Amino acid sequence: MRKILLFCLLCLSLPFAALADSPLTSTDLTPGYPKSKNVLLAKRSGGKINPKLLKFLTGKGAIGEKIAVINALGWGENAMNNALEIQQALGAKSPNAEQYCLLAYAYALGNYFEVSKALEYSNAAIALGSKSYTVHLVNALIRAQIYLDDGNTWCQVYRVCDDVRMNKNLVKDLPEASIASVFSYIELYKDNC
Numbered sequence: 001m002r003k004i005l006l007f008c009l010l011c012l013s014l015p016f017a018a019l020a021d022s023p024l025t026s027t028d029l030t031p032g033y034p035k036s037k038n039v040l041l042a043k044r045s046g047g048k049i050n051p052k053l054l055k056f057l058t059g060k061g062a063i064g065e066k067i068a069v070i071n072a073l074g075w076g077e078n079a080m081n082n083a084l085e086i087q088q089a090l091g092a093k094s095p096n097a098e099q100y101c102l103l104a105y106a107y108a109l110g111n112y113f114e115v116s117k118a119l120e121y122s123n124a125a126i127a128l129g130s131k132s133y134t135v136h137l138v139n140a141l142i143r144a145q146i147y148l149d150d151g152n153t154w155c156q157v158y159r160v161c162d163d164v165r166m167n168k169n170l171v172k173d174l175p176e177a178s179i180a181s182v183f184s185y186i187e188l189y190k191d192n193c
Contacts, residue, residue, distance in 0.1 A: 023148060023185070027186070028071065028181045029174070029182065030178070031175075032174060032179075033065055033068045036068065036069075038065060039069055042069045042070075043072045045072075047076045047078040049078075049086070053073075057102060063102075063132055063135065064175065067105055071105075071109075079111075080107075083106035097129070097135055098132070098135065100122065101135045101139075104120075104121035104125065104142060105118070105122075105138045105141075108122075112145055119139075122138055125139065133170040133171060133172045133174050136164045137161070137174065137179075139164075140160045140161045140163065141161065144156070155193040158187070158193060159193065162186070
């Protein structure tokens with residue numbers, strides 16, 4: 001009888017365990033870039049940034065593709081080192097909104113249990129007046145991570161991201177395939193509203 005009860009409890013908890021993952025680590029931003037040499041290189045890099053990727057991330061290029069590269073590098077043990085390398089490569093100059101966004105996302109993946117530094121960078125990107133959909137979505141994913149950690153605010157995980165999706169004032173600079181991929185995970189939290 002005791003084993004049956006334990007089995008039933010385990011079965012009941014599985015849907016919550018699947019849901020209570022991480023908006024940062026469970027969202028894939030790469031589907032919109034199937035032919036991007038940089039995204040493909042990042043996927044094959046074993047999670048370690050290399051000089052070619054670093055040059056791309058710190059140079060001219062689309063913010064959506066850059067965020068997809070960071071996403072492809074992943075959140076494993078190398079993610080914090082990647083964030084530090086990106087920050088070092090950007091130098092001491094004041095970052096622009098897109099650079100703040102890159103740093104925010106890299107640091108968030110580097111330690112998704114403690115995202116205060118990432119949120120600081122992400123908020124700085126927003127404060128600079130960015131109208132980039134990608135910049136706002138990264139900010140929303142970081143904020144969603146904070147809401148996830150408080151089991152009473154799971155509805156906010158959905159809402160903070162959905163607010164970006166519904167904001168018609170943003171420049172949609174992320175491919176629809178990447179957006180759909182993100183929201184295939186975020187939609188799981190809608191039932192908590």
